[in-house]
Amino acid sequence: MIEVTHLTKTFWLPHRVDALADVSLSIAAGEVVVVIGPSGSGKSTLLRCLNRLETADAGHVFIDGIDVLDPKTDINRVRAEVGMVFQSFNLFPHKTVLDNITLAQRVVRRRSRAEAQQKAEALLVKVGIREKAGAYPDQLSGGQQQRVAIARALAMDPKVMLFDEPTSALDPEMIGEVLEVMKTLAREGMTMVCVTHEMGFAREVADRVVFMDAGAIVETMDAGAIVETGTPEHFFVNPEHERTKLFLSQILK
Amino acid sequence: MRSTASPPVLKRPASHYVGAASFFMLLFGLLAALYVATMQVDYVWRWNRIPQYFAYKQTIETRAEADGEVAALAPHGERRLLTLRSEEGEQTLDVPAEGLRVAVGDSVYAGDILAVEAHWRVGLLMQGLWLTIQVSVIATVLGVVIGLFAGIARVSKNPLFRWSALTYVEFIRGSPLLVQIFIWYFVLGTLFNSILAKQGFQQIPPLWYGVAAMATFAGAYVAEIVRAGIQSIHRGQNEAARSLGMSYPQAMIHVILPQAIRRILPPLAGEFISLIKDSSLLGIIAIRELTKATREIVTVSLQAFEMWFICALLYLILTFSLSMCVKYLERKIVV
Numbered sequence: 001m002i003e004v005t006h007l008t009k010t011f012w013l014p015h016r017v018d019a020l021a022d023v024s025l026s027i028a029a030g031e032v033v034v035v036i037g038p039s040g041s042g043k044s045t046l047l048r049c050l051n052r053l054e055t056a057d058a059g060h061v062f063i064d065g066i067d068v069l070d071p072k073t074d075i076n077r078v079r080a081e082v083g084m085v086f087q088s089f090n091l092f093p094h095k096t097v098l099d100n101i102t103l104a105q106r107v108v109r110r111r112s113r114a115e116a117q118q119k120a121e122a123l124l125v126k127v128g129i130r131e132k133a134g135a136y137p138d139q140l141s142g143g144q145q146q147r148v149a150i151a152r153a154l155a156m157d158p159k160v161m162l163f164d165e166p167t168s169a170l171d172p173e174m175i176g177e178v179l180e181v182m183k184t185l186a187r188e189g190m191t192m193v194c195v196t197h198e199m200g201f202a203r204e205v206a207d208r209v210v211f212m213d214a215g216a217i218v219e220t221m222d223a224g225a226i227v228e229t230g231t232p233e234h235f236f237v238n239p240e241h242e243r244t245k246l247f248l249s250q251i252l253k
Numbered sequence: 254m255r256s257t258a259s260p261p262v263l264k265r266p267a268s269h270y271v272g273a274a275s276f277f278m279l280l281f282g283l284l285a286a287l288y289v290a291t292m293q294v295d296y297v298w299r300w301n302r303i304p305q306y307f308a309y310k311q312t313i314e315t316r317a318e319a320d321g322e323v324a325a326l327a328p329h330g331e332r333r334l335l336t337l338r339s340e341e342g343e344q345t346l347d348v349p350a351e352g353l354r355v356a357v358g359d360s361v362y363a364g365d366i367l368a369v370e371a372h373w374r375v376g377l378l379m380q381g382l383w384l385t386i387q388v389s390v391i392a393t394v395l396g397v398v399i400g401l402f403a404g405i406a407r408v409s410k411n412p413l414f415r416w417s418a419l420t421y422v423e424f425i426r427g428s429p430l431l432v433q434i435f436i437w438y439f440v441l442g443t444l445f446n447s448i449l450a451k452q453g454f455q456q457i458p459p460l461w462y463g464v465a466a467m468a469t470f471a472g473a474y475v476a477e478i479v480r481a482g483i484q485s486i487h488r489g490q491n492e493a494a495r496s497l498g499m500s501y502p503q504a505m506i507h508v509i510l511p512q513a514i515r516r517i518l519p520p521l522a523g524e525f526i527s528l529i530k531d532s533s534l535l536g537i538i539a540i541r542e543l544t545k546a547t548r549e550i551v552t553v554s555l556q557a558f559e560m561w562f563i564c565a566l567l568y569l570i571l572t573f574s575l576s577m578c579v580k581y582l583e584r585k586i587v588v
Binding site: 051053076077079080081082083084086088090091092093094103104107108149152153156 | 487489490492493494495496497498499500503507508511512
């Protein structure tokens with residue numbers, strides 16, 4: 001489904017940062033991949049390169065066989081098939097919840113108002129906030145906003161969903177409701193790439209956990225290796241690299 | 254016991270009242286000083302002469318064109334149809350019923366007044382004010398259209414659009430409006446009108462060159478306001494829209510601009526207020542807007558002091574009511 005080969009991206013301002021240094025990754029349809037790593041390790045950049053919100057300097061990204069980075073590719077078509085959920089929700093503040101979800105359906109998918117609304121209402125039920133359809137984003141809690149954002153992305157019937165730290169901006173008591181929606185989605189067979197440090201989520205639904213540092217993939221761990229033993233150091237049975245162990249012991253404290 | 258009936262009355266310190274009193278004393282002091290000064294130069298204030306420049310009554314007299322007799326007065330709605338029989342034949346005149354000076358059977362001589370009527374006419378000052386409003390409104394509308402496109406072009410990635418907009422904005426903002434009006438009228442105007450004349454078309458009147466100068470001038474400032482408004486919208490909004498598959502124009506129209514408008518509105522109002530004031534420069538290319546009209550009245554009436562104060566007051570009324578309108582709009586538009 002997603003094929004990343006030798007992806008490289010360097011930011012020059014304010015100083016040189018190799019955000020991605022020769023990253024290769026292959027994700028099959030229906031797979032749930034969790035990307036972890038310290039801040040600045042390039043995990044968000046990797047995610048944003050997948051739908052070309054960032055343009056990579058070198059390498060290739062294929063989604064469903066389409067070369068995403070080829071300038072000749074109609075990127076809007078690719079993006080319609082790749083849903084994205086942001087850390088800061090990025091709901092459209094001037095539109096109601098319902099309009100947030102119907103806008104792209106109507107503009108991009110050319111669905112009728114009635115069809116788009118029907119879809120939106122079904123998705124609001126799915127994410128558990130049907131009663132908020134008429135509200136504006138700033139009237140919702142963070143958790144509710146993020147669930148609307150997920151519904152907005154799902155409304156396009158994407159083949160892949162990208163989550164860029166979806167729970168990092170949330171108050172602790174709201175993280176659960178968002179993860180619950182994501183877990184449901186994973187169980188339904190959605191192909192998902194999630195940048196998150198929610199290891200509970202990873203243990204429950206991830207097929208693989210990718211650890212990145214300094215723009216490179218240090219280690220890919222099978223979900224089967226994730227076990228709960230009570231002590232953070234042994235959360236994963238066998239992280240091979242010291243860097244991974246150190247990072248995990250820090251986030252699992 | 255606690256009172257919850259009404260919020261506590263704000264007790265102002267004594268200095269507040271001293272300050273307020275001083276303000277009014279200063280204001281009246283200045284006015285008095287001005288009055289005394291005008292007395293020194295024997296200026297005679299004649300405010301009673303001013304209203305006629307807003308509106309005046311014009312008397313229209315209907316006179317007999319030849320010697321004869323009033324043959325008939327037929328009712329014609331509020332008016333009368335007067336038939337004047339003379340040696341040269343019969344003549345029918347439409348006259349007012351109220352101001353009629355003759356009856357049926359009266360003999361009249363050529364030049365006699367048959368009827369008098371008075372009509373209210375719009376004074377020169379009001380004509381000027383109306384033209385100022387018209388010019389400002391048209392220039393504003395055109396300026397917003399130009400500014401919107403130029404502002405969007407300013408944030409475009411394509412150098413053709415970005416550099417074109419930048420050149421336009423810098424050129425307009427970097428030269429005086431007066432010079433731009435001269436360029437529009439004396440350079441472009443001469444060119445256009447000469448070419449039109451050669452092709453046998455009608456000339457474009459100066460008014461339109463004036464409007465064009467104002468519109469392009471306003472457009473450059475609106476472009477900067479629009480650019481700032483667009484850039485003030487968080488990058489995430491554009492990313493969210495684009496990640497859903499919207500094209501750049503779609504994201505602009507549905508997501509960015511609707512949010513930018515609210516932030517654009519207050520500085521835009523300031524721009525239009527200065528546009529109204531700047532329209533006073535159009536007098537130099539023979540457009541009789543408020544300032545030019547005032548100058549003409551001053552030349553005729555010699556009541557310079559009253560007229561210039563009135564002129565300033567009229568501009569103030571225009572600009573103040575505009576800023577009130579925008580304040581109202583700002584509250585109305587939901588984020």
